[in-house]
Amino acid sequence: EVQLVESGGGLIQPGGSLRLSCAASGFTVSSNYMSWVRQAPGKGLEWVSVIYSGGNTYYADSVKGRFTISRDNSKNTLYLQMNSLRAEDTAVYYCARAWGNFDYWGQGTLVTVSS
Amino acid sequence: EIVLTQSPDFQSVTPKEKVTITCRASQSIGDSLHWYQQKPDQSPKLLIKYASQSISGVPSRFSGSGSGTDFTLTINSLEAEDAAAYYCHQSSSFPITFGQGTRLEIK
Numbered sequence: 001e002v003q004l005v006e007s008g009g010g011l012i013q014p015g016g017s018l019r020l021s022c023a024a025s026g027f028t029v030s031s032n033y034m035s036w037v038r039q040a041p042g043k044g045l046e047w048v049s050v051i052y053s054g055g056n057t058y059y060a061d062s063v064k065g066r067f068t069i070s071r072d073n074s075k076n077t078l079y080l081q082m083n084s085l086r087a088e089d090t091a092v093y094y095c096a097r098a099w100g101n102f103d104y105w106g107q108g109t110l111v112t113v114s115s
Numbered sequence: 116e117i118v119l120t121q122s123p124d125f126q127s128v129t130p131k132e133k134v135t136i137t138c139r140a141s142q143s144i145g146d147s148l149h150w151y152q153q154k155p156d157q158s159p160k161l162l163i164k165y166a167s168q169s170i171s172g173v174p175s176r177f178s179g180s181g182s183g184t185d186f187t188l189t190i191n192s193l194e195a196e197d198a199a200a201y202y203c204h205q206s207s208s209f210p211i212t213f214g215q216g217t218r219l220e221i222k
Contacts, residue, residue, distance in 0.1 A: 035211075037159075041135075100147065102159070
C-alpha cells in the first residue's frame with residue numbers, strides 16, 4: 001500500500017528556516033517524480049517544487065532561491081528545506097507522487113510563519 | 116505561465132443532479148489536464164487524469180472531457196458525498212498550475 005507521511009511543520013518566525021520530511025512506503029521515492037504542493041488557509045492549491053527521478057529539480061518562482069527539494073534514497077524520504085520564510089509561506093504542505101498527475105498525496109503538515 | 120480558469124467558483128446543487136465544471140487554459144495544453152476532489156480537512160484525491168482517463172476506485176459518475184484549452188469535469192447523478200472542492204491541474208509546462216477551485220455544496 002502506498003503511503004506518504006509528512007512531518008516537520010510548526011510555528012516559525014519570519015526569516016527562519018524549517019525542513020519538512022515526507023516518508024514514503026509502498027514505492028521507491030528515487031524511481032519516481034515527487035512534488036511539494038501547498039495550500040494557504042482557506043485558499044487553493046499551489047505547486048511548490050518537483051524532483052525528477054534523475055535528480056533534476058524545479059521550483060515555483062515564489063520559492064526559488066529560498067526552498068530546496070531533496071531526497072534520501074536510503075530512507076526513502078523526500079525533503080523540503082525552507083529558508084528565509086515569509087508570512088505568505090504559511091500553508092499546509094503536501095508531498096505527492098508526481099507522474100504528470102499527482103496520484104498519491106500525504107496528509108499534509110502545517111507551517112505557520114508568524115512573529 | 117499557463118493560467119487555468121475554472122467556472123463556476125461555487126455551485127449549490129441537489130442530489131441526483133448532473134454537474135458540469137469547466138476549466139479553461141490560457142494556452143493549449145493538449146490533454147495534460149487532471150482533476151482532483153478535496154473534501155474538508157482532507158488531502159486532494161485524483162479523480163481524472165489526462166483529461167478523460169478514469170482512475171481505479173473513483174465512481175463511474177465522474178468523467179472528464181476536452182483537449183487543447185477547454186476541459187470539462189462532469190458528475191452524473193450527484194450524491195451527498197460529492198460535496199467538496201474540485202481543482203483542475205496542468206502538467207504541460209512549468210510552472211505547474213492549478214485552477215482556483217470550484218466548491219460544490221449539496222442542498
